[in-house]
Amino acid sequence: MGRVFIPNDAAPFDTINAVLEVFQALSHPVRLEICRRLMLRQHSVGELCTALDLKQYAVSQQLAVLRKAEIVATKRDARHVIYLLSNDKVRRILRVSIANLVQPTEQYEMADLDKKQQAGGFARVR
Numbered sequence: 001m002g003r004v005f006i007p008n009d010a011a012p013f014d015t016i017n018a019v020l021e022v023f024q025a026l027s028h029p030v031r032l033e034i035c036r037r038l039m040l041r042q043h044s045v046g047e048l049c050t051a052l053d054l055k056q057y058a059v060s061q062q063l064a065v066l067r068k069a070e071i072v073a074t075k076r077d078a079r080h081v082i083y084l085l086s087n088d089k090v091r092r093i094l095r096v097s098i099a100n101l102v103q104p105t106e107q108y109e110m111a112d113l114d115k116k117q118q119a120g121g122f123a124r125v126r
Helices: 013-026 029-040 045-052 056-068 088-101 104-118
Strands: 072-077 080-085
Touching: 013 029, 013 056, 013 088, 029 045, 029 056, 029 072, 029 080, 029 088, 045 056, 045 080, 056 072
Parallel strands: none
Antiparallel strands: 072 080
């Protein structure tokens, strides 16, 4: 991904470019849905494929973009590669964005999500 040069801006170029990279990575609906799911718990590629009803190559392609933007990370669990949302700043951005756009009937899910995050519930693989 190319870097953007914005002259006469108050923010350092590295900061601007980091923000642009994160928002570009999150701007695809599949990548956003992957991140939403990874906020709740860690997943293998196979689990994401099943949940999203997509082929492995399509999910892997989107995960590669998220890894490059340092939004997700991987760990090994026996024979499986497990993906997790590794960037706490992105997690907060997503939580705030979802909370501000969610319908009133969905508010309880955000409260549950907050409780799980505070209790460290994101560290478990199910």
